[in-house]
Amino acid sequence: MIFSSSGFNRTLLAAEHGDFFKKAIPVWIDSRNVLNKSGEYYLTTSLKTGSKQSEENLTANFRATFKVENTDDVVLKLAASSRYRLFVNGEFLGYGPCVAGHGYYRVDEYELADKLQQGENIVAIEVVGYNVYSYFQINQRAFLQAEICQNKKVIASTGTGNGENFFEGAILQQRKQDVPRYSFQRAHCEAYRLSEDYRQWTIVSDVDYFKPLKLERTPEKKVIQRRVKYPDYTVRKFQEHVNDSIFKFECNSTGFIGARVEASTPVKLRLFWDEILNDEGELNPYRMNCQNEITYELAPGSYDLESFEPYTLQYLKFRIEEGEAVVKEVYIRQYVNGDVSDATFACSHEALNKIYGAAVETFKQNALDVFMDCPHRERAGWLCDSYFTSRVAYSLSGNTLIETNFLENFLLPESFEFLPKGMLPMCYPADHANANYIPNWAMWYVLELEEYAMRSGNHQLIVDSRQRVTDLLNFFEPYENEDGLLESLDKWVFVEWSKANKFVQDVNYPTNMLYASMLESAANLYDWPELHKKAENIRKVIREQAFDGQFFIDNAVRENQKLVPQKNNRTETCQYYAFFFKVATPETYPELWQILVNDFGPERTEKKLFEEIYLANAFIGNYLRLELLSQHGEVNQMVEETVKYFEPMVARTGTLWENIHTRASLNHGFASHVAHAYYRDVLGAKDVDLVNKRICIEFNKHDLDWCKGSIPLGDGLLTISWEKKGNKLMYSYDAPANYNVFVSNNTRLKLESSK
Template sequence: MPARLALPRGVPLPALSTLRPLCVSESGAVAHRLPPDGYRKDRSLTGVGPLFLGYPEAELETIPSLLLQEIVTTERHACDRPYTPDAPLKVEARSYRIVDFGRVAAGFIRAEVVCAEPARLYLLFDEVLSGGEVDFLRLDAVNAVAYELGPGVHRLETMEPYSLRYLKLLVWEGTADVRGISVREYACGDTVRGSFASGDPALDAIVAAGIETYRQNAVDIFMDCPSRERAGWLCDSFFMARTAAALGGTTLYERLFLENYALPERFAHLPEGMVPMCYPADHFDGNFIPNWGLWFVLQLGEYAARSGDADMLARLRPRVESLMRYFEPFRNGDGLLERLDGWIFVDWSPAREWVQDVSYPTNMLYAAALEAAGRLYGSGDWLRQAEAVRNAVRSQSYTGEYFADHAVRTAEGLRIETGHVSEACQYYAFCFGIAEPDTYPELWRTLVERLGPRRRGIKSGRAPGVAPTNQLIGNMLRLEALSAAGRADVIAAELPDLLGEMASATGTLWEQDEPIASCSHGFVSHVVHVAYRDLLGFRHVDPLRRTVVLRPGQLGLLSCAGALPVGDELLALSWSYADGKLYIETDIPDDYEVALEIEGPYTWQRKERPR
């Protein structure tokens, strides 16, 4: 076997704290019954082959996901009693118990099981209840672990980390006394240096949920979720990198993430120049998201500003140049990308269907990536192309009321699909240099007053004909557009509608607006960065130039306080209103140049630090 080079990562050891259930929420009985509508099977069972590796169904000796679909609940009894770790839960044959951890936890499931006779025990789990049940197939994954146990004492711990709030202990044969149920958490060990307190319970709960979501998705790489995939996805990483800087004051995790893209000579199975949508990973089917390659360039630009890492910029320059060359053949006569290959992803909303032949949100993102690459590597050509793309998008996509999502190539030329308008597309326009509040004032007024989390559904009446956005990534882009325009007041007012239910239900933040996918999704931890920037008021921190721009108190809160880690230092800010005046206190190293952006009377006290 050839020698393998192991790269030092240098990340802190993971947090391995123990989380126990809060209560036993339900007990019941089960019976055998064939599923009336057939078995639910996903691609991991039916799609195995040279493009999707695994074990074919015919080669499996047992298939728990099918066996468990033949077990149905016949009796349910709510109990909701506190869980006592030392008191055994007796689970008899064809019965179950459900324990509730109070929030989503990510880690290794543990228990001590005593069997007086041979027993078959199933651990079924999920992040939420679906119709009151633990649906172990909700995520298109098999959230189940099967044990065949002999008589005796068994100290169990799963070999892989999972994500769950509810754990269902189901005994099909024999009996089991189960005690010491817990999750050995597998989470980032470097998230406790900063602090944030707004005095608003809903906002503070959302920030806490954002921190917990980050912990679960940044053990040693930025991941999308701690459940089904545990994969290092681009785009998610753009938002998580900001959170990493806000919580740990470091770019270490981001450097490691980007280094993964610098190491290979090429990426197998992908077109020349394209980068994987997630990595490290194998892409035997050749699928990729061209948009994620553009987010890769945007993240690299922000990483450079955060870190000053000239070496990484140099190492990734060939990758960026190859990526830009990849897009060249897709540029049409107007300079816009047309008929891109791969999975063109704009948003988890109807916008995901409106992407051919010319996707205007994709071209808005393309312009931003061209500009970022041009500034990083001093390319005037890329900068000129960026402005040309923006001008073409403005002239074609804007209908006089909204930016349309796409155009279709016909024999007569491009036909702008003016009936296909998504909320997400409007946010792309304001985030990526196509539109500004003063250049499109009516659209901006509509965006602020009629779009957003308080308006859901095309037939809501507030913005008829505009397809509402979803969490990934339109909701985050709305926050960015509002922030750029200085509308922290709107952000503070909308966050409870946007994320409050999630924080309350699972203590984490979700991939989509509804609990139909991952309920702990790393990119949504970006709300922590938003809280520091827009609610607390650390508008901009430049650790390289040692400058800080503060914009405190420009929202409806009465007070806010927090500390932002930057490297080995902490930058502290607190503010409060009294008698119509803003009182500000800062504890920031003396060699930082601090600028204030404030409207109205204020008093500022800056604590002096000895040199």
């Protein structure tokens, strides 16, 4: 059956023409400004040969100079593409923008009072127009739209005029333009040619090298609210010297790399970094096909250097290739989530405390305005990963602000360039110019929508998402075979980073298990009962075709027009998919369930059990395993296995990884899900319903002696503590008065309130 819908309800976008700017218009460097042979820009009256709005890797420098008698109620609003960095009187204030879907731009707002002085002030904004396809930000033409108001009166704005009420724009050519890409997922590397006064343009108005250029008006922009909270820019200093040139930070960290450099001669300085050192104790900045390096060419003088882009590293190396210089005061200005300070957790098992701390670090670095998978190789938000990270955001922040932005971004464009109708980008906001997509990840979008509806109570976004879900169902319909199973899906059919990814054609049973749950979520969201029947039929067919009497087989191949299950293609991950997506239950497949509980898991390789069943990887197999153990009352085992899975990661990087090995990202957003699991299964915060003001506390059976923690509720704080004393479990909690709290006990101990 092909589903239809009446179209998008775009009430979410009602603010796109809101009152964000009173006078400011979007501008960029006029395309008639061209370089002469001396390397200086001049304005020509000839016809434009190319737009600077679409010029690759061009850095433009904007500033407004203004005077105030007092510093009260001064606010800067701005929107930009691609990335900006903001200074007030030479002091760093912010970085952005907050990302949106194609055709839309979110407005950032900064209160300036604490940074201003009586008399003359300078607000300076560096904007880089990357104009390349990436998984970092979408490829949209460069512009800046900015406005400074005091008491709601405009005192400076972007425009095409001159004078003290306008921002000026220049191209200082401090950052080199013709450089390689950092990675195919991100934009360009950083390379600089600087003199000692390179930052003076942000501090004083009479700087000879800041020569204002003609600005041009760009097309009008659809601007919408930022919504999410602003980042934490706390400076993290290095902890130790590994050797004369390598600095080590306390853990894997994300932010802007900074240092003070004193050059006594002309110097060429290169910075290299990575998350780990190799087995020989050396740093490999190209471990993940990334260019983890910055080059500086410096005239003699003293410099306070800081990278424009955020990077992820634990180890940082400085190499002076030419000249003489001293490097000191090395730091990272963190660029991380600033909305988790009220969340706490501690228990009697110190390993769990360290894992929780690493989970929070991992979350903070991967959750700014969307849910990223990693904050270095790429910075867009991936579906599926977001299903898990969104739970963590709810637990650590007590709101769904980032998730709302993340899901809203998928609604903003009318369609997605390069992708077939109905398919969603696998990561977004990003461009998929090679037309690649992961059909499985689009299914997770619907599962997340269902959980989001319960978390947020935002029914309007669910209504607005109906057409996206409808189009997705219509996309999959032609791939259904005579049994109702998806067969021969195109593009990147992805199960997980393991042998399971080798068995994805022609019929991949884990994919169809997920498909059944996607249909079920759509049925629940939009009251489509026929999808419930369709989902259950898919599960029935999988049981008949894929179960070999002991394990579920991963795939079937079409041979002589007949579908033949491949009996040797069996993976650990496929078994977890079966139970997680309701194809199997411990009651219907008790022998298989006992194998999973007792014989599979982190020690199976060491014990040499069921070696013919291919191993799972961290994501998604091991995470599904942990969730299944929790769902079916094996909480103590779940807790013990988190230590076996994650303690080695914590010891090496202080963050949690993409895989069970070090050949990929060692800082991956979904991995923070263990923090949510600890709140739910160890602390006892089973269900926190912010919409209906209802909290269910459930104490589980495990070997811990005590636990305490706090969880933000948006409008308050939930605190829980418990301690075992003899045959009693002494507990207490505190929640806002308008919440109903229910307590249940899965232990064999007698509950007793310690209030």
